Every structure is written in C-alpha cells, then in structure tokens.
Amino acid sequence: MTSQAPPTKRPQKRPHNRIESRRENERTILSAAEKVFAEAGFGGATMQLIADVAGLPKANLHYYFATKEELYRRVVQDIFEIWLHAADSFDNAPDPATGIGAYIDTKMEISRRHPNGSKVWASEVMHGAPVIQDYLENTLRDWTDGRIRVIQGWIDAGKMAPINPRHLLYMLWATTQHYADFGHQVETLNGGKPLSEADWQAAKHNVKQIILRGISAV
Amino acid sequence: MTSQAPPTKRPQKRPHNRIESRRENERTILSAAEKVFAEAGFGGATMQLIADVAGLPKANLHYYFATKEELYRRVVQDIFEIWLHAADSFDNAPDPATGIGAYIDTKMEISRRHPNGSKVWASEVMHGAPVIQDYLENTLRDWTDGRIRVIQGWIDAGKMAPINPRHLLYMLWATTQHYADFGHQVETLNGGKPLSEADWQAAKHNVKQIILRGISAV
DNA sequence: AATTTTCTTGACCGGTTGGTCAGATTGTGG
DNA sequence: CCACAATCTGACCAACCGGTCAAGAAAATT
Known part of the structure; x- marks a missing residue:
C-alpha cells in the first residue's frame, strides 16, 4: 500500500503496548503448539517447528514458555x-x-x-x-x-x-x-x-x- | 539350578537353530516395539528403549529391522x-x-x-x-x-x-x-x-x- | 576340521534437539 | 529526553538420537 498514512496519530499497524502484545504472542504460540502437537505428538513435535508455524524465532518461545513441557501443559x-x-x-x-x-x-x-x-x-x-x-x-x-x-x-x-x-x-x-x-x-x-x-x-x-x-x- | 542335566541329548536350554532363533527374536522385538510405541508414540519412542525392553543390544535391532520406520510399519x-x-x-x-x-x-x-x-x-x-x-x-x-x-x-x-x-x-x-x-x-x-x-x-x-x-x- | 555364512555387539558418527545467553531493541514511567 | 525494565533474537552448546561398522562368536556346510 503506497497510499499516504491517515492523519490519525496511531501508526496504521499495531498499538504494541506490553500487555496486549504479550497476550497476542502467547495466543499465537499456543495455537501453533496445539496444531504441531496434534500432528506430531509430544515426542515428534519440535520447538523449532512450533516456532516456524507461529512465525517467531525459537528463542522467543522460550521467553514465554520456559520448557517444551510447560508449553504442552498449557495446551492440554x-x-x-x-x-x-x-x-x-x-x-x-x-x-x-x-x-x-x-x-x-x-x-x-x-x-x-x-x-x-x-x-x-x-x-x-x-x-x-x-x-x-x-x-x-x-x-x-x-x-x-x-x-x-x-x-x-x-x-x-x-x-x-x-x-x-x-x-x-x-x-x-x-x-x-x-x-x-x-x-x-x-x-x-x-x-x-x-x-x-x-x-x-x-x-x-x-x-x-x-x-x-x-x-x-x- | 545345580541339579545335573537330564540324560536326553538336547542341552537343557535352547535348540538355537537359525529359523527358530530368528522368529523368536523378531517376535520379542515386535512385542517390545508395540509397547514402547504405544506408550511414547512414534516420535517419543527410541530404538535404545525398545532394545532395553526387548533385552537386546540396539545394534541387534537394526540387524532385524533396518530402520525405525520399518519396525514401526511392521507393528502397525x-x-x-x-x-x-x-x-x-x-x-x-x-x-x-x-x-x-x-x-x-x-x-x-x-x-x-x-x-x-x-x-x-x-x-x-x-x-x-x-x-x-x-x-x-x-x-x-x-x-x-x-x-x-x-x-x-x-x-x-x-x-x-x-x-x-x-x-x-x-x-x-x-x-x-x-x-x-x-x-x-x-x-x-x-x-x-x-x-x-x-x-x-x-x-x-x-x-x-x-x-x-x-x-x-x- | 576347515570354511563359509549368519548372527551379535561395543564403539562410533553426523545430525538434530531442547535449552541458554549476551547483547540489541523497544516500550514505559519519571 | 533519559533511565530502566521488558522483550526479542542470532549464535551457540551439551545431550541425545538413528544408524553404521568392523570385528568377533556361533551355527551351518563342506
């Protein structure tokens, strides 16, 4: 989109405050994890694949969920x-x-x-x-x-x-x-x-x- | 058992001919694999664990079943x-x-x-x-x-x-x-x-x- | 008894995995 | 505008995994 930005003060994309961003990321990760765990099982799922599906770097997953088990537990x-x-x-x-x-x-x-x-x-x-x-x-x-x-x-x-x-x-x-x-x-x-x-x-x-x-x- | 061996010609333990031994080992491995695959899933199962349950060295499993997939396929x-x-x-x-x-x-x-x-x-x-x-x-x-x-x-x-x-x-x-x-x-x-x-x-x-x-x- | 074939096994290897970490980036309160 | 805390991420690592291999043991064949 090459059209000029609207005159409203908000940048056209995201509000990016902390709590919203956190909730949004957690939801994205959990959704991706649910899909990958369902398709590959716990043992077959990899953090890298979940990260790819979520569109985030793997290290970022570990920022929100310390371990694979913790992420899995939340999904279940x-x-x-x-x-x-x-x-x-x-x-x-x-x-x-x-x-x-x-x-x-x-x-x-x-x-x-x-x-x-x-x-x-x-x-x-x-x-x-x-x-x-x-x-x-x-x-x-x-x-x-x-x-x-x-x-x-x-x-x-x-x-x-x-x-x-x-x-x-x-x-x-x-x-x-x-x-x-x-x-x-x-x-x-x-x-x-x-x-x-x-x-x-x-x-x-x-x-x-x-x-x-x-x-x-x- | 310290008692003397029976006078029959067969040694008291196993006849150990080729085909019987092979069949026996395959059955042992398949049984162990079924259990481990059921408990851990394909991705969570390891050849080492299957070998331990079967009471055989891991390398021996690969003699009878070339790959993990092949073993799994037989079980299924x-x-x-x-x-x-x-x-x-x-x-x-x-x-x-x-x-x-x-x-x-x-x-x-x-x-x-x-x-x-x-x-x-x-x-x-x-x-x-x-x-x-x-x-x-x-x-x-x-x-x-x-x-x-x-x-x-x-x-x-x-x-x-x-x-x-x-x-x-x-x-x-x-x-x-x-x-x-x-x-x-x-x-x-x-x-x-x-x-x-x-x-x-x-x-x-x-x-x-x-x-x-x-x-x-x- | 000698030889060949089948079976057994410990040691080893490249690739992958979960997890770490230091440093860059970004949002927030003063 | 500044300082601090929260967030993000590429690079890295030790552990583990599936699979290989060479050499030895055991059975079959001659």
Missing part, C-alpha cells in the same frame, strides 16, 4: 477447560433426551471446531496422562460422578432404560470424539474429502438417534 | 491384520443382533487383549496415517463398503431401523476401541484399578444393549 489444560464446559449442556435438563441430546450436539461441535485440541487430549491420555493425571483423578472424577448421579436420577424416575450410567458416558465420549481423533480416517473413507455440512448433520443426527433410542429416552 | 501392519479379522464375526450372520453383537464382542476382546496395538493404530491414524495411508484407501475402504452393504441389506429386509450404516460402523469402532485407547482414563475413573472380569462383562453388555436397541435390532 486449555483443552480440558473446553471439555469440561461442554457439561453445561447437561445440567438443568428436564429429561435425558434434552440433556444428553444437547451434550452430544455440543461435543460434536467441539470435535468439529477443535479437532487438534481433541487429538492432543487423546494422545495425552493414551500415553498414560503423564502431565494431567491429577486432573483425571480429581476434576474429571468429580465431574463424572456428578453426571452419573444425574443419569441415575433419570433412570430412577423412569425416564430412560436402566443402563449403566458410567459406560453410557464412555460411549458418549467415544462416539463424539471419534470424529475429531479419527477425523483423518473418516475423511479418507469419505472419498478423501472433508465432511460437508450435511455430513456433519447426518453424523450428529445418527449418533443422537441411536443412543437416545438405545437408552429408551425417546 | 500386524495390528491391522487383527483388526480386519474381527470382521469374520460379521459375515454370514442371519440378522443384525447376531452379526453386530458378535462384532462388538470380538472388538471388545481385542481392546482387552491388545490394548497397545490399538493405541499404536489410533496414534498412527491421529497423526494422519503417514505410513498406512494406502491401507486406509484400499483395504479398509473395501472392507467398509462391504460391511455397509451387509447392513443396508438388513435395513432393506426390515430387520433393523433405517440408520446410516457408515456412521453406525464409526460408532462401533469408537465405542469398542475406547476401552483400549482411553484405557488409562477408564482405569483412573475406576478407582485406579484395572477393569475386573465383571467390569468387562458389564461394559460389553452395556455397549451391545444400547447399540442393538438403538438400531431396533432387538
């Missing part, structure tokens, strides 16, 4: 937050069809919008959760126990079949996250093309249909 | 074979309850007996299937198309609800493999103890119950 923690918030769809639902249906919708949407995050999470758990074991043992366990109580309440109220609530949760996690974690396989079997909007709707509909009918909630 | 291929053979439960079944029920049983058993293999497979696919993309595009696609035809046949014959066969297959894969790939999470939520025989039966029963009822096959 951020994903876990999103994961937990999906529970909001579950609560205050009057019946299983509403609550579980909304939960499936939300988790499918997460698989669609945050496939990299889901992969990093899956990889972390698959490798024995070396950095978030405490989350599993505390936060996730409490969360799970709470949801089991909700489901058991629905069963006791005769609103759904007496299935095992814990294993139902596993099924919900497995079926929804499959579309993120195994997205490459799904895409390959879809003729090598990403799922279309209609495909996603069909997947979502199908999962809800089978599970809700499977627990006699409809 | 072996798993894929097991995976495909699970389809036998599917074929020649008169109705969906029998066929899909048996398939779930078989795949749950694979998750139980070969959790490491399942993890390596999951990891490979999650990272974009860099070494087995051709399997996905040919063998797996054909397999999938065949099973879809079987399911569609059942639907057309009015033996089950008109769900989307492709997405049903994804559900079957996701729910059964979850117990292997996310076994650590399941174990943690199970109080840190491995699933008991009863737990496995409950899991299997629950998956079959929900899915078979979900597709109106019972």
Whole structure:
C-alpha cells in the first residue's frame, strides 16, 4: 500500500503496548503448539517447528514458555477447560433426551471446531496422562460422578432404560470424539474429502438417534 | 539350578537353530516395539528403549529391522491384520443382533487383549496415517463398503431401523476401541484399578444393549 | 576340521534437539 | 529526553538420537 498514512496519530499497524502484545504472542504460540502437537505428538513435535508455524524465532518461545513441557501443559489444560464446559449442556435438563441430546450436539461441535485440541487430549491420555493425571483423578472424577448421579436420577424416575450410567458416558465420549481423533480416517473413507455440512448433520443426527433410542429416552 | 542335566541329548536350554532363533527374536522385538510405541508414540519412542525392553543390544535391532520406520510399519501392519479379522464375526450372520453383537464382542476382546496395538493404530491414524495411508484407501475402504452393504441389506429386509450404516460402523469402532485407547482414563475413573472380569462383562453388555436397541435390532 | 555364512555387539558418527545467553531493541514511567 | 525494565533474537552448546561398522562368536556346510 503506497497510499499516504491517515492523519490519525496511531501508526496504521499495531498499538504494541506490553500487555496486549504479550497476550497476542502467547495466543499465537499456543495455537501453533496445539496444531504441531496434534500432528506430531509430544515426542515428534519440535520447538523449532512450533516456532516456524507461529512465525517467531525459537528463542522467543522460550521467553514465554520456559520448557517444551510447560508449553504442552498449557495446551492440554486449555483443552480440558473446553471439555469440561461442554457439561453445561447437561445440567438443568428436564429429561435425558434434552440433556444428553444437547451434550452430544455440543461435543460434536467441539470435535468439529477443535479437532487438534481433541487429538492432543487423546494422545495425552493414551500415553498414560503423564502431565494431567491429577486432573483425571480429581476434576474429571468429580465431574463424572456428578453426571452419573444425574443419569441415575433419570433412570430412577423412569425416564430412560436402566443402563449403566458410567459406560453410557464412555460411549458418549467415544462416539463424539471419534470424529475429531479419527477425523483423518473418516475423511479418507469419505472419498478423501472433508465432511460437508450435511455430513456433519447426518453424523450428529445418527449418533443422537441411536443412543437416545438405545437408552429408551425417546 | 545345580541339579545335573537330564540324560536326553538336547542341552537343557535352547535348540538355537537359525529359523527358530530368528522368529523368536523378531517376535520379542515386535512385542517390545508395540509397547514402547504405544506408550511414547512414534516420535517419543527410541530404538535404545525398545532394545532395553526387548533385552537386546540396539545394534541387534537394526540387524532385524533396518530402520525405525520399518519396525514401526511392521507393528502397525500386524495390528491391522487383527483388526480386519474381527470382521469374520460379521459375515454370514442371519440378522443384525447376531452379526453386530458378535462384532462388538470380538472388538471388545481385542481392546482387552491388545490394548497397545490399538493405541499404536489410533496414534498412527491421529497423526494422519503417514505410513498406512494406502491401507486406509484400499483395504479398509473395501472392507467398509462391504460391511455397509451387509447392513443396508438388513435395513432393506426390515430387520433393523433405517440408520446410516457408515456412521453406525464409526460408532462401533469408537465405542469398542475406547476401552483400549482411553484405557488409562477408564482405569483412573475406576478407582485406579484395572477393569475386573465383571467390569468387562458389564461394559460389553452395556455397549451391545444400547447399540442393538438403538438400531431396533432387538 | 576347515570354511563359509549368519548372527551379535561395543564403539562410533553426523545430525538434530531442547535449552541458554549476551547483547540489541523497544516500550514505559519519571 | 533519559533511565530502566521488558522483550526479542542470532549464535551457540551439551545431550541425545538413528544408524553404521568392523570385528568377533556361533551355527551351518563342506
């Protein structure tokens, strides 16, 4: 752009104050790290590659995140937050069809919008959760126990079949996250093309249909 | 053992002929590699660690498998074979309850007996299937198309609800493999103890119950 | 028993990795 | 405008990794 600069006092590009710049850089790095960790795994990812994707010198990454482990930990923690918030769809639902249906919708949407995050999470758990074991043992366990109580309440109220609530949760996690974690396989079997909007709707509909009918909630 | 050797001509330890020794070593290495790849991922695994687990010098690994990639490829291929053979439960079944029920049983058993293999497979696919993309595009696609035809046949014959066969297959894969790939999470939520025989039966029963009822096959 | 082939292994090598650091640059408060 | 602190970065390093190799040990062949 060779046009003259506007007469406003701000330089046309960036305000570059400290706190904004810091937040912006951290976000850029975390986003790049999520992608690289998802594609290569923790061991296969390199700080140099993350730096390249982020468009920053490698040494700059170490200014914001002291070690590779620290950066990885932050990525996993951020994903876990999103994961937990999906529970909001579950609560205050009057019946299983509403609550579980909304939960499936939300988790499918997460698989669609945050496939990299889901992969990093899956990889972390698959490798024995070396950095978030405490989350599993505390936060996730409490969360799970709470949801089991909700489901058991629905069963006791005769609103759904007496299935095992814990294993139902596993099924919900497995079926929804499959579309993120195994997205490459799904895409390959879809003729090598990403799922279309209609495909996603069909997947979502199908999962809800089978599970809700499977627990006699409809 | 200070007792005298038995009078039979064979030395009490090993026959050490060439072909047996080779097969034995290959099996030891592949088993160790499967474990290490499952726990650390391809990038995180080291030939030295695999050698230590196998109880062999690292240089010996390279005698049987030229490169890390070649060893990894063999591990993944072996798993894929097991995976495909699970389809036998599917074929020649008169109705969906029998066929899909048996398939779930078989795949749950694979998750139980070969959790490491399942993890390596999951990891490979999650990272974009860099070494087995051709399997996905040919063998797996054909397999999938065949099973879809079987399911569609059942639907057309009015033996089950008109769900989307492709997405049903994804559900079957996701729910059964979850117990292997996310076994650590399941174990943690199970109080840190491995699933008991009863737990496995409950899991299997629950998956079959929900899915078979979900597709109106019972 | 001699010889050839297969197998085993410690030592070694070039390349890569996570991480460091000193010095340059930039924003901020006085 | 100055001084100080925060930010940025090229150059560097020790550790580690996959892979090689030559020489020895063991089995098969003659």
